[in-house]
Amino acid sequence: MARIGVLALQGNFAKHAAAFMDLGQAVLEVRHVRQLAEIDGLVIPGGESTTLLNLMEDEPWFEALREFHGGGGALFGTCAGAILLSREVRNPAQRSLGLLDAVIHRNAFGRQIDSFETGIGLAGSDRPLRAVFIRAPRFEDLGAEVEVLARLENEPVLVRQDGVLAATFHPELTRDRQLQRMFLEMTQGKLAIGKNDPRRQAPDTEAPGLATAEERRITC
Ligand code: GLN
Numbered sequence: 001m002a003r004i005g006v007l008a009l010q011g012n013f014a015k016h017a018a019a020f021m022d023l024g025q026a027v028l029e030v031r032h033v034r035q036l037a038e039i040d041g042l043v044i045p046g047g048e049s050t051t052l053l054n055l056m057e058d059e060p061w062f063e064a065l066r067e068f069h070g071g072g073g074a075l076f077g078t079c080a081g082a083i084l085l086s087r088e089v090r091n092p093a094q095r096s097l098g099l100l101d102a103v104i105h106r107n108a109f110g111r112q113i114d115s116f117e118t119g120i121g122l123a124g125s126d127r128p129l130r131a132v133f134i135r136a137p138r139f140e141d142l143g144a145e146v147e148v149l150a151r152l153e154n155e156p157v158l159v160r161q162d163g164v165l166a167a168t169f170h171p172e173l174t175r176d177r178q179l180q181r182m183f184l185e186m187t188q189g190k191l192a193i194g195k196n197d198p199r200r201q202a203p204d205t206e207a208p209g210l211a212t213a214e215e216r217r218i219t220c
Pocket of ligand 1: 048106134135
């Protein structure tokens with residue numbers, strides 16, 4: 001079984017942990033860099049990305065997270081977490097991990113008052129995904145390796161690239177667990193082909209969502 005952690009420095013980490021626990025998955029609350037060694041997949045929750053960046057100064061998080069990704073760890077960033085994972089951040093510019101080849105614009109769907117919930121189409125699924133947007137960022141530019149898994153009014157809102165899943169919304173705030181399942185499958189798929197297997201470096205191009213861990217082992 002994949003070992004899942006939730007970055008628990010700031011933001012909505014408890015709800016994320018509860019969402020995975022609904023699926024019978026144990027979750028580690030990660031507060032220190034050294035705990036990354038105990039997990040295979042990490043959720044970076046929504047919250048406030050500038051505050052999160054400040055809190056991350058206490059330990060060498062940037063190096064550790066890049067190493068985690070390079071060593072085969074899967075990452076799932078939601079909202080502020082997606083901002084942190086992107087290559088370039090605008091409005092205003094701020095530091096980011098650059099593990100997702102995307103330019104992201106903060107607070108692009110307006111302020112708190114403009115938060116909303118809606119159903120969106122999810123690639124590989126015949127059920128719409130419930131999604132809550134809260135002062136959500138917008139992907140402005142995606143690299144060729146980035147796969148778009150869901151759009152809202154033609155704007156990409158859920159994307160994936162080589163072990164990184166990023167949503168501009170909050171999947172932990174609804175009862176829909178499709179993305180938690182998808183992240184578990186991604187994490188297991190990575191484990192199945194081995195952390196040092198060169199095939200891991202190839203971009204993920206197969207259909208998302210419904211592929212089972214077994215199918216992923218064959219297609220990866
Ligand atoms: N607006 C926040 C930011 O820029 C993100 C909002 C969220 O995570 N819900 O960091």
